[in-house]
Amino acid sequence: MKAAENPADFQREVDQIKTAYPDHRSAIMGALRLAQQRHGGWLPPAALEEVADAVGVTAAHVEAVASFYDMYNLEPVGRHIVEVCTNLSCALVGAQQVVDALEEQLGIPPGETSDDGEVTLRLIECAGGCGYAPVVVVDGRYREPTRPEDVPQIVEELQRG
Amino acid sequence: MAELTVLTGADERDLTQLDEYRAIGGYDALEKARSMKPEALIEEITNASLRGRGGAGFPMGRKLSLVPGPDRRSGPSYVVANADESEPGSFKDREIMGRAPHRFIEGCLIAAHAIQSQHVFIYIRGEYLAEYEVLARAVEEAGGEGLFGDVDVVVHRGAGAYICGEETALLDSLEGKRGQPRPRPPFPPVAGLYMEPTLVNNVQTLASVPAILEMGVDRYRELGAESAPGTVVYSLSGNVNRPGNYELPLGTTLRELIFQHGHGVAEGRALKAVIPGGSSVPVFTPDQLDVALDFDAVQAAGSYLGSAAVIVVDDRACMVQLAVRAEKFYMHESCGKCTPCREGTRWLVQLLEKIEDGRGTHADLDLIANVCDRIEGKSLCALGDFAVWCVGSYLKKFREEFERHVDEGRCPFGGLSSVEGVLAPSDQHTHTAMAEVPA
Numbered sequence: 001m002k003a004a005e006n007p008a009d010f011q012r013e014v015d016q017i018k019t020a021y022p023d024h025r026s027a028i029m030g031a032l033r034l035a036q037q038r039h040g041g042w043l044p045p046a047a048l049e050e051v052a053d054a055v056g057v058t059a060a061h062v063e064a065v066a067s068f069y070d071m072y073n074l075e076p077v078g079r080h081i082v083e084v085c086t087n088l089s090c091a092l093v094g095a096q097q098v099v100d101a102l103e104e105q106l107g108i109p110p111g112e113t114s115d116d117g118e119v120t121l122r123l124i125e126c127a128g129g130c131g132y133a134p135v136v137v138v139d140g141r142y143r144e145p146t147r148p149e150d151v152p153q154i155v156e157e158l159q160r161g
Numbered sequence: 162m163a164e165l166t167v168l169t170g171a172d173e174r175d176l177t178q179l180d181e182y183r184a185i186g187g188y189d190a191l192e193k194a195r196s197m198k199p200e201a202l203i204e205e206i207t208n209a210s211l212r213g214r215g216g217a218g219f220p221m222g223r224k225l226s227l228v229p230g231p232d233r234r235s236g237p238s239y240v241v242a243n244a245d246e247s248e249p250g251s252f253k254d255r256e257i258m259g260r261a262p263h264r265f266i267e268g269c270l271i272a273a274h275a276i277q278s279q280h281v282f283i284y285i286r287g288e289y290l291a292e293y294e295v296l297a298r299a300v301e302e303a304g305g306e307g308l309f310g311d312v313d314v315v316v317h318r319g320a321g322a323y324i325c326g327e328e329t330a331l332l333d334s335l336e337g338k339r340g341q342p343r344p345r346p347p348f349p350p351v352a353g354l355y356m357e358p359t360l361v362n363n364v365q366t367l368a369s370v371p372a373i374l375e376m377g378v379d380r381y382r383e384l385g386a387e388s389a390p391g392t393v394v395y396s397l398s399g400n401v402n403r404p405g406n407y408e409l410p411l412g413t414t415l416r417e418l419i420f421q422h423g424h425g426v427a428e429g430r431a432l433k434a435v436i437p438g439g440s441s442v443p444v445f446t447p448d449q450l451d452v453a454l455d456f457d458a459v460q461a462a463g464s465y466l467g468s469a470a471v472i473v474v475d476d477r478a479c480m481v482q483l484a485v486r487a488e489k490f491y492m493h494e495s496c497g498k499c500t501p502c503r504e505g506t507r508w509l510v511q512l513l514e515k516i517e518d519g520r521g522t523h524a525d526l527d528l529i530a531n532v533c534d535r536i537e538g539k540s541l542c543a544l545g546d547f548a549v550w551c552v553g554s555y556l557k558k559f560r561e562e563f564e565r566h567v568d569e570g571r572c573p574f575g576g577l578s579s580v581e582g583v584l585a586p587s588d589q590h591t592h593t594a595m596a597e598v599p600a
Contacts, residue, residue, distance in 0.1 A: 020315045022237070022280075023355055025337035029320055033287075055337075068339040068496075070321030070586075071287045087249040088440050089398035089472055091486055091583040093427075099584060111589025123586040125323065125490055126249035126440075127288050130398035130470070131405040140290045 014054035042073035078120035089130035166372035190371035215363025227350035248439035250470030254364035262299035268367030323494035342542035385411035400475035430475035438467025441547030443554035479578035489585035491548035502545035
C-alpha cells in the first residue's frame with residue numbers, strides 16, 4: 001500500500017477507517033498501522049501525535065495502545081524485517097539453528113538492525129505456522145518451513161532488494 | 162475418508178472464490194437460516210450440541226440464547242468472530258480462513274440472524290496478512306453479491322498480542338484500547354462490545370454452523386462424540402512425520418492422530434510427551450495415547466482439548482528447557498493487569514532457569530509448585546492458569562528429570578537437547594530487563 005503523502009491524506013484515510021465503527025476510537029489500531037507505513041516502518045513520537053489528532057484522542061492514549069502490541073515498532077527498524085518464531089513447535093524442529101544461521105549470515109544478533117539500516121532480525125512468539133515449522137516471516141510474509149539451508153537464499157533476496 | 166463439515170470441498174475446489182463455494186451449495190444454509198425464526202435457529206444449533214472450538218468448549222446454542230433479542234435491548238447487538246488465533250500449536254483458523262473463507266462468513270451471517278444483529282466484526286490477528294487478504298476479498302465479494310442483507314461485516318486487524326484471543330481483551334482491543342481482560346460479570350452476551358450485547362465465537366465454531374443446517378441435526382450428531390458432536394480441525398505439530406491440520410470427528414484418539422494421520426514420531430524417535438490442546442494445557446505422557454480427543458474425555462484424563470492443537474515431543478527434548486521456553490511466552494504475553502500473573506510468570510521463569518542452569522535446589526522445585534498455586538485461579542482471565550498448567554504439569558509428570566538437574570548440578574542432556582539454547586523474544590528486549598525476585 002502506498003503511504004499517504006501529506007497530513008490531509010492521512011486524515012482522510014483515518015476518517016475512512018472510522019466509518020467502519022460506531023465509536024471513532026476503534027480506528028486507533030488501523031490508524032497506527034497506516035502511520036507506521038508512512039514513517040518508514042516505525043512510530044516516532046510525531047506519528048503518535050498524528051494518530052491522536054486524526055482519531056481524536058490524546059497522544060498519551062495512543063502511546064498506551066501502541067506500546068501494548070508487538071507489531072507497532074516504537075524504535076526504528078530496518079527496511080526489511082526478518083522474524084523467526086521460536087515457540088514450542090518451531091523450537092522442537094530446529095528454530096534455534098535457523099536463528100543461528102540468520103545471525104551469522106546477516107551479521108546481527110536477534111533484536112538488532114544492521115548498520116546500513118537494511119535488515120532487522122528479531123524473534124517472535126507463535127506465528128500460527130506450527131505444522132510448517134520452523135516459521136520465518138520476511139516483511140510480513142510467511143516462509144514455511146525454513147531450514148538453516150534455506151537461509152542463504154533469504155539473505156540473497158534481501159540483498160537484491 | 163471421514164466426512165468433513167468445516168473444510169468440505171477445499172481439497173477439490175478453490176473455495177476462496179464465491180462462485181466455487183456456491184457451486185457446492187455455499188450460502189444455501191444462510192438462506193435456510195433466514196427462512197427460520199431466530200428462536201427456531203437457536204434451537205437447531207442447541208440441539209446439535211455444537212461446542213465452541215476456540216478452547217473452552219462452551220455450547221454455542223446456550224451462548225446464542227443469552228444474547229437478548231431486539232425486544233429485550235435498547236441498542237444494537239454485535240457478532241464478534243474471534244480470529245485472533247495465537248495459542249502456540251494452533252493453526253486451524255488460519256487454514257479455515259485461507260481456504261474456506263466463505264463458509265466462515267456464512268457462519269457469521271447465520272449467527273447474526275440468530276441473535277438479530279446487523280453488525281459483524283471479525284478480529285483477525287495482525288500477523289495473518291495473507292489470510293486477511295483472502296478474507297477481505299471474500300467479504301467484498303459476498304457483500305457485492307448482496308448476501309449480507311442488512312448486515313455489515315467489518316474485518317479488524319489485530320497487532321500482535323496473544324491476550325487478545327481472550328474474549329473480553331479482544332473486545333477492549335476492538336474498542337481501541339490496550340487489550341486487557343475485563344472483570345466478569347457482566348459477560349459479553351449481556352455487555353460486550355461498546356457495552357452492548359455481544360456474541361463472541363471462534364472462527365471454527367462459526368464455520369461449523371452451515372453444516373448443521375445443511376446436514377440436519379440428526380446426521381450432524383452422528384459425527385463425533387455424544388457429548389461433542391461434529392468434526393474438528395486438529396492441528397498437529399512438533400516431532401511428527403506429517404504435521405499439519407487434520408479435520409476428523411471429535412473423539413479421535415491421540416494414537417490415531419499421531420500414528421495413523423501423522424505417520425508417527427519423526428526420525429523413528431521415542432515419544433516422550435504430548436501436549437493435547439495447545440501449549441497452555443497439562444502435558445500427557447505416552448501411556449495416555451488412547452485418550453479420545455474430545456472435550457470431556459481429555460478433561461477426564463487430566464488436561465484440556467483447548468484448541469485441539471496437538472504438539473508431539475520426542476525423547477531428545479529436555480522438559481526443563483521446554484518449560485523455560487513455554488513460561489517465557491506467558492511472561493511476554495501477560496498483559497500486566499493482574500499481579501499474580503504479571504509477577505508470577507517472571508518468578509517462574511527465574512526459578513526454571515535456575516534449575517536448568519544447575520543452580521537449583523530441591524526447595525526450588527517445591528517453590529515452583531507453590532508459585533504455580535499462587536497464580537492459578539487468582540487473575541481475571543485464564544492466562545495465568547495457562548502459565549501454570551503447562552509448567553506445573555511438566556514438573557509433576559517429569560519430576561525425576563527436574564530432580565536430576567538439581568542433583569547433577571547441570572542439565573543432564575549435556576547440551577544435546579533438541580531445544581538447547583532456544584531463545585525467546587523476551588531475551589532480545591534489553592529495555593524490559595527484569596528485577597531479580599528474591600527466591
